[in-house]
Amino acid sequence: MTTAMGAALRRIQLGNALSAFGNGFTIPYLFVYVSQVRNLGASTAGVVLATLAVAALLVLPLTGRVIDRRGPLPVAIAGTVSAAVGSLGLGFADSKVLVVAAAAALGAGFAVIQPALATMIVWCSTPTTRSRAFAMQFFLNNLGLGIGGLLGGQLVDPSNASSFVRLFAIESAMFLVLGVAVATVRLPKAPRLGDVVPAGEGAKGGWRSLLGDRAMVQLCVLGFVMFFACYGQFESGLAAFAVEVTRISPATLGIALAANTAAIVLTQFAVLRLVDGRRRSRVVALVGLIWTVAWIAAGVSGLVPGAHGVATALLISTYALFGIGESMLAPTVAPLVADLAPARLVGQYNSAFALVKQLAMAVGPAVGGLMAGGGMYGAYIVLLIVCALGITALALRLGRRLTPEQDNPRLLARRSEPVAGSAAAPAPVACSASH
Template sequence: MTTAMGAALRRIQLGNALSAFGNGFTVPFLFIYVSQVRDLGASTAGAVLAIFAVAALAVLPFTGRAIDRRGPLPVAIAASVTAAVGSMGLGLADSEPLVIAAAGLLGAGIAVIQPTLATMIVWCSTTATRSRAFAMQFFLNNLGLGVGGLLGGLIVDTDQPSSFVTLFSIEAVMFLVLGAAVATVRLPRVPRVDDAVPTDDRANGGLRALLGDRAMVQLCALGFVMFFACYGQFESGLSAFAVEVTRISPATLGVALAANTAVIVLAQFVVLKLVERRRRSRVIAAVGLIWTVAWVAAGASGLVHGSQAIATAAIISTYALFGLGEAMLSPTVAPLVADLAPSSRVGQYNSAFALVKQLALAVGPAVGGLMAGAGMYVAYIAMLIGCSLGITVLALRMGRRLTPAQDSPFRAPAPVPTPRAEREPVTASV
């Protein structure tokens, strides 16, 4: 990696960390803010949370083509400004229509930021450095969210709406800082995904060509199951199970969530050294087994009678095991999406995978919430154990379709270098 590209990547990562820091100020308190502080009720607060998913699903189908045609920089800047306007709007809105409109802008902006930053990281990295770059992004995201949430908890006061205006103002400023950071980045005109990607006519196609890429379709199906079985359950079925069946307190649930973040932050780079030279499909398969153990531990916590300490430890272990799996996936899945993409379709591949993630995050809480509400906890745990085992099976099947360079770049034969014209840097132009 050149010095210039290293500097560009550092700016992208800094902007990403600061935006996550700002996001952490508001995410834990959004439901309380809408329902209690603005006195709009729980139904409106639920609608606001749903709007985030709806907005993401509305904009992501068009995001990839915009990134590939205009470049990721102008799209990232526009998304950052949109998210900042939405965040500030939420802080000032005092009626249901305004709150929902602001949430739509914020959700759309955040949804677009994700694939643009992923594409920029691809453009500023090589096959050999990409896993570490995405691991760093995931680490900084979690660190920023955690620190932001901690500081936000010190500022927030449900009796003082002005304290929430402060939180949303900080978030808006951080999005603008992200936009300013990426505006100064200089990228190569061609993404560095050669030597690990197919070179056939898929590079000239659109959605039809992407759907014709069997490996990418299998990765998207695998991604849906992963996000459904993990992230999609944190705030719905799993938390309900922990409180209703395991009988832990909400405060202890907060400790479990903190354990998840702590494992990610503390273990990320240790895990990276262990997995970056191994086959990606097998790393993902191992995550499926780890999450199977996590769901078995969660189920066992509801069967322990007479020892609340053991039951509580089992639930905390569940969240910690999820964090370990997430740390293994961060240097594995996103680089694989990039290495599957033809060089002219990196934005579309990243956006397609982000769309799959949003679908899972919309369906997962709905299914988990409905099953928890109906008291179907045995069926719920059994379903998610099956999903986790399915991750292992799907990952191994996908591995058969991957080339050696896609599945394990460090172990693949070195490509024969070919002459190439010097890349010209590109800056943002809106």
Template sequence: MTTAMGAALRRIQLGNALSAFGNGFTVPFLFIYVSQVRDLGASTAGIVLATFAVAALVVLPFTGRVIDRRGPLPVAIAGTVSAAVGSMGLGLADSQSLVVAAAAALGAGIAVIQPSLATMIVWCSTPSTRSRAFAMQFFLNNLGLGVGGLLGGQLVDTSNPSSFVRLFAIESVMFLVLGAAIATVRLPKAPKVDDAMPTDGAAKGGLRTLLADRAMVQLCVLGFVMFFACYGQFESGLAAFAVEVTRISPATLGIALAANTAAIVLAQFVVLKLVERRRRSRVIALVGVIWTVAWVAAGISGLVPGAHGVATALLISTYALFGIGESMLAPTMAPLVADLAPARLVGQYNSAFALVKQLALAVGPAVGGLMAGGGMYVAYIVMLVVCSLGISGLALRMGRRLTPAQEIPPRVSAVRAKGGAVRGGEEAGRSERAKVSV
């Protein structure tokens, strides 16, 4: 990686971390703010949360093509402006229509920022450094959200609406800081993705190309199940199960969420060293196994109400295990999307995967909430155990369609290539294939 690329990547990561920090000030308190502080009711708060998903689903189908035709930088800046306006609007809005409109602007902005930043990271990294770049982004995101949430909890006062205006103002400013940081980035004239610079006709036929790519389609199906079975349950079914069945207090639930963040922050770079040496499909399959154990632990926590300490420990372990799985996915999924994408369609592949994520995050809480509301907790746990096992099966099946360069990160391929040059014979042949893949 050149010095200029490294400087550009550092600015992107710094801006991203600060925006996550600002986001952490408001995310834990949004439902309470809309329903209680602004006195608009739980139904309006639910509409606001749904608006985030709807706004993302509306803009993402167009985002990828614009990124590939115009470049990720102007799209990312437009997203930060929209998110900043939406965030400040939420802080000032005092009616249902204004709150929903502000949520739409914020949701659309965040949805646009995600694939734009992912594409910028691809452009500013090499195949051998990409896994670490995405791992760092995930680490800083979670660290920023965690620190922001802790500080926001100290500033918030449900009896004082102005304290929430302060939180949303901080978030809005942090989005503008992200925009200013990436506006100073000078993307490489020749990104480390051959022919990746946008041209007038380069983005045409992107959807057809993507749908014909069986490996990418399988990755999208896998991604949907993955986000549905984990991220989509945190704020709905799993939280309801923890409170209603395991019988933990809301304060303990906060500790469990903190355990999830702590597991990610502490494990990220330890896990990265292991992930870089393994086939990506097998890493994802292992995540499915870890999440299966997590859901089994959650189920058992509901069966031992008499041993409250054991039940609480099992529930907290569930959240921690999810964090370990997430830390394994961060350096695996996003680089794999980039490696699957034809050079001219990196933006559209990133946007398609972001769209799948948003669909799962919209469907997951709805299904989890309905099953929790109906008291179907046994069926709920069984469903998610099956989904987690399905992640392992889908990952191994997808692995059959991946090339060696897509399966094994180039950093490891290069090391093996050097070793093969010494040993000769069959290993030398592997060395040549590794050199070609890099």
């Protein structure tokens, strides 16, 4: 990896961390802000949250094609501008129409930023450095969200709408900082030669190639189950189970969420060293087993109402175990998407996987909320245990379809090491940071 590539990656990662910091100021308070501070009601707040997801689902199928044709840089900049306008719009919106329109701009902008940044990271890394690059992105995202959430809680005043305007203004500014950061990165003019998109090949051709890639399709199925069983439950079924069945207070639930972030921040680089050089499919399979233990701990926490301290500890452990699993996925899944993609379709593959995540994040809370609302907590825990075991089974099955180099990029590095007396390998195309 060249010095220029490292400098460019650091600039991308810094901008990404600052945007996550800005997100942390507003994400925990969006529902309360719309429903109570702006007095638009809980139904409108629900529509706003749904609009964020729907906007993402509408733009992501087209995002990959634009990234692969025009490059990730203009897409990332357009996304940051849209997200900044939407965020600032939410701060000043005082009607249903305005708040929904602002949410649409924010959701669409934020959605296209993610695959664009992922593609930039791919272009500015090598197969052997890619895992660390994505792990760093995940670490900084969680650190930024955590710090932003803590500071936002100190600045916000539910009785004063202007305090929320300040929070949304900070988030908007951080999106613009991200835009400036990525705009100063010079990307290589890839793809080259044989990687060029054939004339006449459009979105259908890209999707046809992706759907014909059995390994990528299996990875998308695996990704859906992972996001459904983890991220899709934090603010719906699991939170309801914690409060209604385990009987913990909302304040203790906040501690559990903090334990999740702390587990990620404290273990990310230790986990990176442990998984480095190991088969990615086996690492993901282990995550499924860890999350199985997490869901069992959650279920047991609801069976010991007489031992409240034990129940609380089990519930907090559930969130912490999720965090450890997430830290193991960061250096494995996103780099695997990149390594499966042909060079001319990196944007398409990243956007497709982001679309799968959005679908799971939409379906997960809906299923969890419905089961919690119906009091089906026993069936809910059983469902998620089955999903966690399914992650292990799907990961092992995927491993049989991957090439040895895709499953363990260290093999590629060892095979590419020059033999004594042979000519040096050509240097990779580098991206650089402009000054």
